[in-house]
Amino acid sequence: MTSSRARLAVLASGGGSNLQAIHDDLGARAHEAPATLALVVSDRISAGALTRAADWQVPAVPLPKERNHALGELLAEHDITHIALAGYLRLIPADVVRAFHGRMLNVHPALLPAFGGPGMYGQRVHDAVLRAGARITGPTVHFVSEHFDEGAIIAQWPVPVRSDDSAASLAARVLAVEHRVYPWCIAAVTAGQISLGADGTVQGRPAYDFDLFAPEPRHRHPFAG
Numbered sequence: 203m204t205s206s207r208a209r210l211a212v213l214a215s216g217g218g219s220n221l222q223a224i225h226d227d228l229g230a231r232a233h234e235a236p237a238t239l240a241l242v243v244s245d246r247i248s249a250g251a252l253t254r255a256a257d258w259q260v261p262a263v264p265l266p267k268e269r270n271h272a273l274g275e276l277l278a279e280h281d282i283t284h285i286a287l288a289g290y291l292r293l294i295p296a297d298v299v300r301a302f303h304g305r306m307l308n309v310h311p312a313l314l315p316a317f318g319g320p321g322m323y324g325q326r327v328h329d330a331v332l333r334a335g336a337r338i339t340g341p342t343v344h345f346v347s348e349h350f351d352e353g354a355i356i357a358q359w360p361v362p363v364r365s366d367d368s369a370a371s372l373a374a375r376v377l378a379v380e381h382r383v384y385p386w387c388i389a390a391v392t393a394g395q396i397s398l399g400a401d402g403t404v405q406g407r408p409a410y411d412f413d414l415f416a417p418e419p420r421h422r423h424p425f426a427g
């Protein structure tokens with residue numbers, strides 16, 4: 203089993219709370235984990251993600267923007283098979299996007315295709331959701347394509363917008379849901395249960411996203427009492 207495990211790289215620019223959730227999830231799956239966290243890359247030398255990785259003795263590599271073009275080489279050196287973007291703000295070089303077609307995931311903190319695209323990251327996403335008056339938001343996990351925030355959608359999970367929400371309170375509730383949904387998707391894709399079909403659609407996804415968490419009552423749909 204160990205030899206067939208995927209080798210996952212997580213790319214993060216910030217604190218790395220999703221990285222933490224991915225690490226914890228793979229740890230909880232123990233010998234059944236379909237992937238090993240093999241590399242953490244950040245464009246910011248001071249990113250919390252690098253500190254976390256170093257604490258776990260996972261290779262943690264700063265890749266400043268002048269070295270962005272060397273990402274493909276770095277991934278090859280570490281035998282990486284899959285990539286999870288977790289708040290990574292640098293553009294992924296086209297050669298890497300092509301090489302990891304169907305094997306690179308991203309999490310976005312809103313329900314794509316709304317509130318996505320260039321410049322829509324962090325607080326700006328939640329500000330835009332509030333300004334628009336949307337009543338429902340939530341994370342989207344998708345395959346990465348050459349078009350920003352446009353790859354095929356693997357999972358979404360609704361988070362209600364409250365009338366007294368600020369961008370910060372909304373961000374915190376969405377982030378808590380990301381921590382559940384993203385590791386689940388990473389496990390499903392690295393295990394080969396979910397894949398990107400030749401026609402560009404997602405294969406193997408449950409008919410209804412909420413089934414993803416059905417066995418665990420704490421993961422029930424937030425609107426179910």
Ligand code: GRF
Nearest residue numbers: 216217218219220289310311
């Ligand atoms: C998350 O909100 C994610 O949706 C977005 O960037 C943020 C990363 O947060 N892509 P963290 O560094 O994982 O805490």
